[in-house]
Amino acid sequence: MLQAGAKKLCPLLRSVCAVKRAHIPRVLQARPLSTGLGGYTPTDSVGSDGSEVRPQFPGATASWTHELEFVNADRYNGIPIYRVMDRDGKIIRPEEEPKIPDGTLVEMYKKMTLLNTMDKILYESQRQGRISFYMTNYGEEGTHMGSAAALKPEDFVYGQYRESGVLMYRGFTLDQFMNQCYGNEMDEGKGRQMPVHYGSPALNFSTISSPLATQMPQAVGTAYAFKRNQEDRCVICYFGEGSSSEGDAHAAFNFAAVLDTPVIFFCRNNGYAISTPTREQYRGDGVASRGPAYGIASIRVDGNDTLAVYNATAAARHKAVTENKPVLIEAMTYRIGHHSTSDDSSAYRSVDEVRYWDSTDHPIARMRLYLSHKGLWDEGKERDWKNSAKKQVMESFQQAEKRPIANWENMFTDVYQELPPHLETQMKSMRDHMKEYGKHYPATSDKK
Amino acid sequence: MATIRSIARHIKPGWKVAGVHCQKAAIRCASHFTYFPDTVSEAQGETTRMNLFQAVNNALDTALTTDSTAVVFGEDVGFGGVFRCTVGLQDKHGADRVFNTPLCEQGIAAFGIGLAAAGATAIAEIQFADYIYPAFDQIVNEGSKFRYRSGGQFNCGKLTLRAPCMAVGHGALYHSQSPEAFFAHVPGIKVVIPRGPIKAKGLLLSCIRDPNPCVFFEPKVLYRSAVEEVPVAEYTEPIGKADVLVEGDDVTLVGWGTQVHVLREVADLAAERLSVSCEVIDLVSILPWDRETVMKSVMKTGRCLVSHEAPLTGGFGAELAATIQSECFLNMEAPVQRVTGHDTPFPLAYEPFYMPTKWRCLEAVKKLVNY
Numbered sequence: 001m002l003q004a005g006a007k008k009l010c011p012l013l014r015s016v017c018a019v020k021r022a023h024i025p026r027v028l029q030a031r032p033l034s035t036g037l038g039g040y041t042p043t044d045s046v047g048s049d050g051s052e053v054r055p056q057f058p059g060a061t062a063s064w065t066h067e068l069e070f071v072n073a074d075r076y077n078g079i080p081i082y083r084v085m086d087r088d089g090k091i092i093r094p095e096e097e098p099k100i101p102d103g104t105l106v107e108m109y110k111k112m113t114l115l116n117t118m119d120k121i122l123y124e125s126q127r128q129g130r131i132s133f134y135m136t137n138y139g140e141e142g143t144h145m146g147s148a149a150a151l152k153p154e155d156f157v158y159g160q161y162r163e164s165g166v167l168m169y170r171g172f173t174l175d176q177f178m179n180q181c182y183g184n185e186m187d188e189g190k191g192r193q194m195p196v197h198y199g200s201p202a203l204n205f206s207t208i209s210s211p212l213a214t215q216m217p218q219a220v221g222t223a224y225a226f227k228r229n230q231e232d233r234c235v236i237c238y239f240g241e242g243s244s245s246e247g248d249a250h251a252a253f254n255f256a257a258v259l260d261t262p263v264i265f266f267c268r269n270n271g272y273a274i275s276t277p278t279r280e281q282y283r284g285d286g287v288a289s290r291g292p293a294y295g296i297a298s299i300r301v302d303g304n305d306t307l308a309v310y311n312a313t314a315a316a317r318h319k320a321v322t323e324n325k326p327v328l329i330e331a332m333t334y335r336i337g338h339h340s341t342s343d344d345s346s347a348y349r350s351v352d353e354v355r356y357w358d359s360t361d362h363p364i365a366r367m368r369l370y371l372s373h374k375g376l377w378d379e380g381k382e383r384d385w386k387n388s389a390k391k392q393v394m395e396s397f398q399q400a401e402k403r404p405i406a407n408w409e410n411m412f413t414d415v416y417q418e419l420p421p422h423l424e425t426q427m428k429s430m431r432d433h434m435k436e437y438g439k440h441y442p443a444t445s446d447k448k
Numbered sequence: 449m450a451t452i453r454s455i456a457r458h459i460k461p462g463w464k465v466a467g468v469h470c471q472k473a474a475i476r477c478a479s480h481f482t483y484f485p486d487t488v489s490e491a492q493g494e495t496t497r498m499n500l501f502q503a504v505n506n507a508l509d510t511a512l513t514t515d516s517t518a519v520v521f522g523e524d525v526g527f528g529g530v531f532r533c534t535v536g537l538q539d540k541h542g543a544d545r546v547f548n549t550p551l552c553e554q555g556i557a558a559f560g561i562g563l564a565a566a567g568a569t570a571i572a573e574i575q576f577a578d579y580i581y582p583a584f585d586q587i588v589n590e591g592s593k594f595r596y597r598s599g600g601q602f603n604c605g606k607l608t609l610r611a612p613c614m615a616v617g618h619g620a621l622y623h624s625q626s627p628e629a630f631f632a633h634v635p636g637i638k639v640v641i642p643r644g645p646i647k648a649k650g651l652l653l654s655c656i657r658d659p660n661p662c663v664f665f666e667p668k669v670l671y672r673s674a675v676e677e678v679p680v681a682e683y684t685e686p687i688g689k690a691d692v693l694v695e696g697d698d699v700t701l702v703g704w705g706t707q708v709h710v711l712r713e714v715a716d717l718a719a720e721r722l723s724v725s726c727e728v729i730d731l732v733s734i735l736p737w738d739r740e741t742v743m744k745s746v747m748k749t750g751r752c753l754v755s756h757e758a759p760l761t762g763g764f765g766a767e768l769a770a771t772i773q774s775e776c777f778l779n780m781e782a783p784v785q786r787v788t789g790h791d792t793p794f795p796l797a798y799e800p801f802y803m804p805t806k807w808r809c810l811e812a813v814k815k816l817v818n819y
Contacts, residue, residue, distance in 0.1 A: 156566075192596060192597055199598050201602060207594075207598035211590065214558065214589065214590050218559070218562035221559035221560060223562070224559070224563060225562070226566065228519070247582070248558060250552075251550075251554050251558065251559075255552070259549070414599065415595070415636050417595065420688065
């Protein structure tokens with residue numbers, strides 16, 4: 001019935017189209033589809049024998065079907081996880097081994113372990129009440145270092161909060177990390193944000209903020225600006241699998257695809273968003289499977305395989321920069337540490353589960369084995385580096401702790417570029433108050 | 449567009465377009481204000497007649513012409529916008545500079561923040577101020593705090609968000625809102641509302657060029673009904689500066705957007721019927737707002753009426769009233785009066801009863817002088 005009706009309508013439709021076309025000015029007819037004038041023109045929908053050829057709906061390009069069949073919503077055998085080396089640090093297929101210079105490989109490993117050392121010391125310092133808050137990177141060091149090494153220094157980074165390794169790879173110093181965590185007078189963020197909310201214009205790393213996923217559509221805007229400037233740079237945007245449930249993630253994926261922007265979405269899927277397991281986060285095939293639904297090229301990698309992360313990111317960068325297209329990378333990993341210092345993860349997962357990942361599938365251990373096979377690392381180097389790393393971290397830590405916080409007047413600046421009259425009044429009022437009651441407040445340095 | 453067209457349908461030949469000269473039977477359809485056009489001095493050079501949407505379009509055209517990084521985007525801006533504010537801009541400046549986005553306000557605001565963070569001038573449109581709330585998180589937690597939280601290392605100062613606001617006659621709950629008070633509580637952004645085409649052009653250019661993120665609300669009922677001679681050349685108007693439109697001695701009337709025109713009529717009515725001399729102030733800028741101009745006026749008159757379309761409780765009138773009373777206490781002859789929308793959602797059929805009409809305002813003036 002349906003078909004018969006549709007056939008009947010067709011000649012009519014064809015004649016309407018013909019009339020319409022005749023009235024379209026020549027200039028508009030010649031206009032390419034991408035100018036924003038719709039981009040949809042019904043083509044001849046009737047074959048030479050009078051039968052319908054293709055559906056003409058503007059919303060999708062598809063063929064007809066005569067079977068009533070839902071697209072299977074069950075999880076199929078998911079998108080495969082790309083790997084370059086096995087758990088013993090052995091390359092699986094030689095042609096997949098990235099050509100990273102030896103010096104860079106050693107640097108990557110050293111920074112993974114330096115990050116690990118810093119995490120241990122700052123975590124402990126929070127337990128002792130010396131800093132107010134901390135979040136470790138345990139188990140995810142490979143995602144940071146593998147992706148950071150595959151980018152160019154001018155590529156711009158938007159992160160969530162568990163990507164300190166990217167900053168470390170780019171040259172953020174231990175002093176800079178420590179000063180931020182202590183919010184002391186040397187902190188470039190002027191002591192205004194919670195610990196681990198780092199940022200650095202010199203290293204093209206946007207300052208971290210707490211609201212989840214907000215950075216995702218922002219990254220798309222920055223990438224669009226790069227595209228317009230015809231700069232040979234892309235944007236990488238890191239986020240966790242929990243963040244991917246936010247509305248801003250949806251906005252970001254869709255805007256990135258529709259506006260053709262050179263952005264790499266890098267999802268750290270570590271199995272948990274605080275206490276929430278992925279089973280309660282989504283029911284699809286993780287995050288990677290959403291990419292194609294937005295028209296985004298997507299891949300899933302072993303996040304504990306630093307070389308696989310490197311390869312995927314390097315290829316994504318190439319695609320983003322040369323084609324002005326977004327790419328989605330989902331790095332499968334496991335959050336070995338607690339969510340933060342305010343969390344005891346044993347309340348919602350077993351110690352055995354954590355131990356499994358820490359002891360049998362850890363990105364640092366695997367990278368170390370790989371370097372050993374290549375003759376780039378050995379026991380002696382490991383011992384020396386561990387001692388050196390610990391010493392560097394401790395020195396920086398002690399110095400940061402000694403520094404006072406900046407002058408309280410920094411509380412009022414940078415709200416706007418200028419200090420508006422009402423804020424000037426409030427600052428003056430506080431200044432008068434401090435003259436009288438200053439002894440009841442903590443000391444600050446004179447540094448503004 | 450549908451909104452404006454249907455207004456036009458209600459206005460019969462012989463009526464003043466946004467006028468009050470309706471017969472009793474036509475009160476239901478009458479506009480609640482009479483537009484008082486602004487004028488400019490001859491020193492500002494050549495002028496041309498423009499309504500508010502044309503003035504906005506002119507400012508956007510200027511921004512795009514003078515700044516190669518500037519881009520204009522939002523829902524349906526490509527073909528000219530549902531209120532015609534972006535007409536012709538895509539043809540003139542290119543589809544990479546004036547373009548549609550997917551229908552997603554949080555995405556629009558954030559995309560603009562990201563553009564601005566990269567140093568581009570981002571001019572985003574939210575189709576109605578009523579639909580700005582999905583972007584509230586991006587504006588309040590992100591855009592406004594971008595500079596502060598990074599210690600001044602990053603900023604998104606080149607972002608401007610434009611949105612049509614306020615009553616339109618029959619916009620009901622979601623095409624009538626005045627959300628400025630929500631944003632007045634957000635350190636780090638500027639919030640600006642013009643009263644007509646001349647102010648709109650100059651203020652919008654100021655917002656676009658201001659080194660801080662700005663929210664620019666355009667009273668949509670004025671898009672077509674407000675017409676005046678607007679300077680052709682480019683110019684800016686100061687943000688954070690109120691305008692004294694009518695000088696007076698007995699009562700200060702403060703409002704913004706469309707309500708300024710209601711207050712100007714109230715001043716005329718008060719002079720006529722009560723022999724009361726009113727000073728009318730357009731606040732223009734909600735954040736930061738011009739304390740000096742308002743205080744100076746209230747110190748002189750000793751009485752103040754604040755009027756806005758948004759609901760009373762938590763409305764920006766409360767901020768004004770509290771500040772006036774703490775700064776001008778010894779000069780006050782009567783408590784500050786607030787005439788505003790009621791603490792209800794904005795209704796359809798009851799709009800004439802919801803609005804802070806000139807009659808409600810006149811009654812408040814009476815109370816102020818008889819206190």
